[in-house]
Amino acid sequence: MADSGNCYKVRLCCAQLGITLARRPVNILAGESRTAEFLALNPNGRIPLLQLPDGRLLAESNAMLGYLAAQSSLLPSDRFERALVHQWLFFEQYSHERFIATNRYWLHILGDAEFYAEQIKANEAPGYAALDVMEAVLAKSPFIAVGTYSIADIALYAYTHVAHEGGFDLTDYANIRAWLNRVEAEPGHIPMSA
Ligand SMILES: N[C@@H](CCC(=O)N[C@@H](CS)C(=O)NCC(=O)O)C(=O)O
DSSP: OTTOHHHHHHHHHHHHHTOOOOOOOOOGGGTTTSSHHHHHHOTTOOSOEEEOTTSOEEESHHHHHHHHHTTSTTSOSSHHHHHHHHHHHHHIIIIIIHHHHHHHIIIIISOOTTTTHHHHHHHHHHHHHHHHHHHHHHTTOSSSSSSSOOHHHHHHHHHHTTGGGGTOOOTTOHHHHHHHHHHHTSTTOOOTTO
């Protein structure tokens, strides 16, 4: 799904690692991730879903990043640094994506601010709390998990760079905005629209 940040993470990682990816569109708005055929591939009924050349299937965008980036500079070999990358991948899913991406889904993808008004409001404080955490970390480090660009940056970039589409204003987040520019300057970067 072109507009999905979770799908974009995988496209961006593959582009930067020179991995060829064949895309198969799944229209979640038409229920295509909930058909019996799709549920047989991913019982959780969600995209992205990665199929390896040998047919094996992998769900969960951040698990895909870990698989694709293994033995590359995007996933440190040092055991503790690798754990730090995982720390931020879990942060992305539990403290960031479920507020920032969800508000974006309701506002930007579904375009139904009125119907979801109460939930959108409820997600604002925890969404900004996640941005506050990132802002503080990025005051001291050029990248989020370790001193170099990693899949933690890819995972958090995906929905942070479009946070405004979920109603989150980054004006007061100078460190995050500088980090977005650094991520975009990394070799092989592609935009979400690519
Ligand atoms: N934790 C999952 C979240 C996946 C997810 O929520 N995907 C959305 C699109 S971004 C989806 O498939 N929604 C359709 C549905 O729930 O039916 C990941 O990171 O891959």
